[in-house]
Amino acid sequence: MKPMLPTLAFEAPRGEKWRYEVKYDGFRAQLSWDHEIEMTSRNGKELLPLFPEISDFLHANKERFAPYLPLTFDAELVSLENPYKANFGAIQIRGRMRSQERIRAESTRNPCRLMVFDLLKIKGKSLTSESYQNRRNQLNNLFTQLELPPSPNPQHPELLQLVGSETNLDSLWEIVVMYDGEGIIAKQVNSKWEEGKRTQTWVKTKNWKYVSCFVTAYEKANGYFYLSVYKGQELHQIGLVVFGFKPEEKNSLQQIIKQNKSREDHQFIYVEPAICLEVKYLEIYENQLREPHFHQFRFDLTPAACTYEKFILQQKNLPKNSEITHPDKPLWEDPPIQKIDYIHYLREISPYMLPFLKDRHLTVIRFPHGMFGEAFYQKNVPDYAPKFVQTSHWEGIEYIVCNNMQTLLWLGNQIAVEFHIPFQTIHSKGPEEIVFDLDPPSREYFHLAIKAAMDIKEVLDELKLISFLKTSGNKGLQIYVPLPSNKYSYDDTRLFTTFIANYLVSKDPDSFTIERLKKNRGNRLYVDYIQHAEGKTIVSPYSARGQSHAGVATPLFWEEVTEDLKIEDFHLGAISERVKKLGCPFRTYFAAKAEQDFEPVLDILKKKKS
Structure with missing residues (x-):
């Protein structure tokens, strides 16, 4: 039919x-x-x-x-x-x-x-x-x-x-x-x-978006008007439009172009930037406006006011209650990222990030002046938080619980850059996952994190445990082993993290260490198994980091973990497109919790301990 x-x-x-x-x-x-x-x-x-x-x-x-x-x-x-x-x-x-x-x-x-x-x-x-x-x-x-x-x-x-x-x-x-x-x-x-x-x-x-632009050409064969904005001093073509005009509006525009043409060939009539329009469209697809429709003439604008920067700023309609203050505030220098770019990132990545923030006490690190000033930790919800921000009280602190897009965007407007979450939710009594934090002494030694990850993956596969991997967003890697909710205690998981840490150190003591004091580690990778405990936190998947290269704690596919893996590739400007192109490596994470068979492993470790 x-x-x-x-x-x-x-x-x-x-x-x-x-x-x-x-x-x-x-x-x-x-x-x-x-x-x-x-x-x-x-x-x-x-x-x-x-x-x-x-x-x-x-x-x-x-x-x-x-x-x-x-x-x-x-x-x-x-x-x-x-x-x-x-x-x-x-x-x-x-x-x-x-x-x-x-x-x-x-x-x-x-x-x-x-x-x-x-x-x-x-x-x-x-x-x-x-x-x-x-x-x-x-x-x-x-x-x-x-x-x-x-x-x-x-x-x-x-x-x-x-x-x-x-x-x-x-x-x-x-x-x-x-x-x-x-x-x-x-x-x-x-x-x-x-x-x-x-x-x-x-x-x-x-859900139309709107752009102020100017006409640069008219295509004689099909009636399309070519649209541009200024990118610096250069013309930047953004698309073409033919729909949305009333007959008299289209005829008027054609006549103006013909009367003021700068040149003409067999296909086009060209005109210097002068005629400003407002055009509505759905989104940018393959660097062109998708489904553009003429909205109105903008006789109040000059072409100089139709800029690429404004075009980028208007590409996402923001909700009425999601006011963004100082959208052009620079947050990172290299790559150059403004506050509005960061807000757009949070919005686009929210479907993949919010499930990990859901029902967890949130600690954020805020950078009021971007990477150009001091940062501070925030645990308590501020008095000025809007009503839609959910909270949860624990150990004398009224934590923010980021369960919706509104809260995420509000936090973004507060320039909360890093999102740190505990290993349990507000509803669970024990850990929801085991996480191994593989922390090399510097990025120069990132190869040690790769080596540790592959050694641990070999053990996890042998034990038939489902695992996931992400970058820390800074200089290391973090391995996740999801667990069924409310089934295991931190004492249980400590047996496993201790076993894995000791295995790594015994296998290659020159590369790995469990030494807590930095001065005693040398150039070895620190396997932090003590950090996996109640009240401790780990950076959330897809959280940005307060580093100069705008790193992101990025989920990876295991097949990506080779000697060629570079931590610098996973920065704020690349992650949204990466997920759109490849999908999310943590897509099956929550389904894996129900499938994870950790009991036989734990039984063996308990027998060894006794």
């Missing part, structure tokens, strides 16, 4: 007869499951060969789905970046892949998800003639019975996830803006599903 399509509007409809869903930017997909499974695109293209992870997931759960077949879902196939945003660039790259080996590798490393928003058939019965609300009720019930995620979650291993249907437009829109989502779709509660029709009962509204 050809899909039902929404109509674009610049204002979302309101009223009791409307419901609101997050709009995800991916491939429209219809999943039909009778005797065979088919997943087709909007244009009828078969998608399963390109996205085998969906097929694998469905076949692995065939018994769960069997009572409800034949079944048809209407959905969006996405690379889920956060609960409210899909990564358009990533899904485009996946869609162009042709090598089966590469497709399979990418589907394992960074699987896509099917975001289901409608139910068209269940147990062979068509629901297309029923109202939207009835279809949604049955879809919600089905997901409950299948025990599939009731809301989008990029960390959840289940690859079919449910798109919510909300009644409050304003609260949903605020969240979509906060997470930099594409937009929303409003749907009438009594609307039927109409095959192949672009309908007024589904209305999409997008």
Whole structure:
């Protein structure tokens, strides 16, 4: 069936007869499951060969789905970046892949998800003639019975996830803006599903960004206007626009360009910077504006006011309650990073960082003047913290608990650069993980951290323990062994950390040490096993560090750990693109907690001790 399509509007409809869903930017997909499974695109293209992870997931759960077949879902196939945003660039790259080996590798490393928003058939019965609300009720019930995620979650291993249907437009829109989502779709509660029709009962509204720019050329064959801003003294092209003009606006602009042309050839009419426009667009994709629409003429601006710096500043809509003060304040010199760059980093990395901050007492290191001034530790929540900041009291301190994007951005505005967390949550009685901190004497000896990590990985593999690795963001590496919640004590884990530390030292005493005093370590790597204890902290995955090179505590894939690994490569300017391209190496971290079989190892260590 050809899909039902929404109509674009610049204002979302309101009223009791409307419901609101997050709009995800991916491939429209219809999943039909009778005797065979088919997943087709909007244009009828078969998608399963390109996205085998969906097929694998469905076949692995065939018994769960069997009572409800034949079944048809209407959905969006996405690379889920956060609960409210899909990564358009990533899904485009996946869609162009042709090598089966590469497709399979990418589907394992960074699987896509099917975001289901409608139910068209269940147990062979068509629901297309029923109202939207009835279809949604049955879809919600089905997901409950299948025990599939009731809301989008990029960390959840289940690859079919449910798109919510909300009644409050304003609260949903605020969240979509906060997470930099594409937009929303409003749907009438009594609307039927109409095959192949672009309908007024589904209305999409997008989270537009705005840029002030000027026209530099007009393409005669197709009517496109070429747009630029000033980057220093040079013209910097940002894209082209043809949509959004009223006929009289487009004609006027064409005439102005023709009357004031600087030169002309067979393809273009060129004009000097003079005519300023405001253009709205979704995002930057392959260095061009995506879905640009003319918004208005800016006769109040001169071209000199249309700068690349302002363009960068406006690329992310920030929520109303996330005021950023002094956005151009320099924080790092090399690479040059301003406060707004840091805020954008926190926003983009939040889906991967927040799960590790969730429900943990937070200690931050703040740098009010960036790397150009003194820093200080902050544990107690300040009196001026907004109401949305959650807290938890422990041992005389009212700690911040960073459980949401708002708190993360607020902390970013306070220039909290380093985020340090304990090994347990506010709900757990013991450690949630074991962490080995491999700390060489300096970056010059980073090779010792690599050697220690590989030696420990060999032991962990032999013991059949699941492990993860990250840089410290400074000069070392940190190995994580996730544990089931509320099952082990710090006394238990101390047996294991002591065993591993002693193993390393006995294997290579010239390279490794457990000596606490720095002056006695020489040029050996310190294996800090004592630091893993109640009340102690470790830097959070994806936290920046207060170092001159803007290092980030970056999760790594184990296959990256070779002699060629360089700690300097993992800095603030590179991590967001790294995660978009490669996915998150800690993606399966929380699922591994339930699978981790630490008991046999602990039993052996306890017997040895006794």
